[in-house]
Amino acid sequence: MKIKILTVGKLKEDYLKKGIAEYVKRLHRFASVAMIEVADEKTPEKASEVENQQIMAKEAERLQGKIGDRDYVVVLAIEGKQLPSEDFAKKLEQAKNSGHGTLTFIIGGSLGLDPAIKKRANLMLSFGLLTLPHQLMRLVLVEQVYRAMMISAGSAYHK
Template sequence: MKIKVLTVGKLKEDYLKKGIAEYAKRLNRFGTVEMVEVADEKTPEKASVAENQQIMAKEAERIQGKIGERDFVVVLAIEGKELASEDFAQKLEAAKNTGHGTLTFIIGGSLGLDPAIKKRANLLLSFGRLTLPHQLMRLVLVEQIYRAMMISAGSTYHK
């Protein structure tokens, strides 16, 4: 099993890098973990709606180039489905059992994600209506993936 976390933009904060690295190391017992960053587009300060759409479309092209045809794609989106940890674990387990060799998780940039990326998703997932910085969301996501894997493995980590 391969776990890919695909994000728009570079992670700069060292403390977040360390936390993500720790969970990625823990996840290695369940398969290969790959953290992929695609470049974000510079957004003008007073960008129009059309300019924002163009920016998201360019970022979407970069993202699509990193998604495999048979990947199970989980897109983080505020309008997505909210799941309990156990339900999230069941979704990932079902994806593994139906022949998806790669679980690909996508976090967009500051403008969000182009509709084409959301359409490609097998699961639109929301961690609630709170707005979190995209960089922090990476750490939250890898911890939740780890938690889901531990639940599937029958561990008590999640309690």
């Protein structure tokens, strides 16, 4: 199985890079993992709604080029579905067993994600109503994916 984590913007903080690297290393026992960053667009300080939509559309074009036709796509969005860890593990297991060779997770930029990306999602997922920095969300995501894999493997990690 392959896992792709697509994100808008570059990760800057070393402590987040180290945490993500640790969970990616742990995930390698279950899947190959690719962390793929696409460039974010500069957002003017007082951008209009039209400008914001144009920015998200440009970022969406970059993301779409990284999504395979047969990928199982999980989009992180605040309006997405909230799942307990066990149900998240079941969803990923079902995706794997239904012929999707790649699980693709997408984290948008500071403005969020274009509707075209959300429409492509097999699952829109929310980790709660709190707003978290997009860079921190990467660490939360890789830990939760690792947790889901450990649950599926019957490990005591989740307890």
